[in-house]
Amino acid sequence: MREAQGNTLLEVKNISKTYQSRKRQPVYALREVGFSLQEGRCLGVVGESGCGKSTLCRVIAGIEKPDVGEILYQGEPADHRKIRSSLQMVFQNSMDAVNIHLKAGKILAEPLENFTSLNRNQREQEVERLLELVGLSAEDKAKYPRQFSGGQLQRICIARALAAEPKLLLLDEPLSSLDVSVQAQLLNLLSDLKKELHLTCLLVSHDLEAVYYLADKLLVMYGGAAVEEIEDIRDICALTHPYTRRLLEAGELETESGEAGQKDEGILTEEKREYLAASFREGCVYAGHCPRAERKCFLERPGLVEREAGHRIACHFG
Ligand SMILES: Nc1ncnc2c1ncn2[C@@H]1O[C@H](COP(=O)(O)OP(=O)(O)O)[C@@H](O)[C@H]1O
Ligand code: SF4
Ligand SMILES: [Mg+2]
Incomplete structure (x- = not known):
């Protein structure tokens, strides 16, 4: 694996953000998410709908405050009043944004x-x-x-x-509402602009192909947590987290991860529902869907640890 070069522009340190659902249940939109981004590079953030990608962008942009954690910009705690022009965001629905x-x-x-x-x-x-x-x-x-x-x-x-x-462009699903051919043209444009203007980007998408095209490094999210990260996107085949494997093999990114126990409410016993809810609070975020899950996975949350240089994974058995 190849390690990143260049000055670090952005550091996201252990950001957590919890909302309340309409049923007054906690929604763990971000759980101790952290990464760093070097100047001139593009980080792709992938994960299904509801996994916390937009919340991550909003927190980095200073639109929302994290419950805990810190954002460093050029090595200093980000003062969003000062860096307003350096950090710009492009949203999914351009019609709503103008x-x-x-x-x-x-x-x-x-x-x-x-x-x-x-x-x-x-x-x-x-x-x-x-x-x-x-x-x-x-x-x-x-x-x-x-x-x-x-x-x-x-x-x-x-x-x-x-x-x-701006130095840093936050692109939150900028292509999602467009036709495939238009998406390709815009991807080309973004790629040219990134090179020409030496932009640092964060590209959020549920489209792994688009991310692969534009990004230099990759962060995979599930249930508000970063579950896998690689410094060099060309090593994409070396990703091993069970959720990432599912994305790579089936291209399944469209489903909603939802909150613990909610999606399967009708078919789950009370006991299993509580078990799953507990795993969502304390265990691996993917335990409820992981084919490799063992007892430990429901009880203990794996941290994002370096498996080899430039590759971090959050899995007890990864
Ligand atoms: N303002 C809010 N109030 C309550 N829940 C929210 C709010 N914003 C986001 N969420 C919830 O937080 C989770 C992450 O949302 P979001 O960051 O929009 O995910 P993504 O962009 O990956 O689809 C989802 O479960 C979403 O319903
Ligand atoms: S920790 Fe367990 S549940 Fe989580 S991804 Fe690894 S094997 Fe699956
Ligand atoms: Mg979103």
Whole structure:
């Protein structure tokens, strides 16, 4: 396994975040998640719906506070007021992320007003440059969001994020709502931009193929926990966690992990439900679904430990 090079831009240290469900049960959105990300690299975060990917992005972006844990940016505790421009986010639904009453030019001018000292003329030119940078044309500045296709609108959102000249781009399922061919075009764009602008990225996706294309390293999440991590995505076949194997072999990423005992409520005995709920609190997060689970798995949570250089895994038997 090859180890990462370069300065560390972002360190996420043992972040936990618990919400309350409507039934007032704890939802462990993040459980002691930690990783570091070097400048110019892209971390792919994969895991099924509900495993905590968006919560992770929101916590890193400072939109939400973690219950415990720390975010370090360039080696210092992240002060989100200071690093607002350095850290930008692109969301899944671009239509929800833009003001539909503003023309594209105005949407892009806003961050330039907030984060740069450019004058009006310079801003105008910069808007045109940004549009071209993301594969649109300068004339598109006069259009409203509804006049763009989904893919074009996502390009506007990427351009808006880039307007602030960020170092770190958080991409939360940026391709999920688009057609496959449009996804491929946007992946190419992101890949070019990453190289050209030396961007550091966190790409969240449930699409392992997309992640493989863009990311340099990979973090696999399940039930709010990081279950496996590799520094070099080219070593993807060396992943051994039972959940990751399932993803790799079956490409099954669409199902909801849900909370302990909820998904199978109807068919489980009370005893088994309590056992599973306990395992979700204290044992391995994957114990309820793992074909290799043994008694220990339900009682003790495995930590993410280094199996070999550049490969960490959370499994008692990994
Ligand atoms: N504001 C919230 N209140 C209650 N539960 C939440 C909230 N946000 C997220 N969750 C729950 O936290 C878990 C992780 O959610 P999320 O981070 O959105 O997962 P993902 O992005 O991987 O689909 C899910 O079970 C989700 O229902
Ligand atoms: S610790 Fe046990 S339940 Fe968890 S992944 Fe490993 S074998 Fe499966
Ligand atoms: Mg999400």
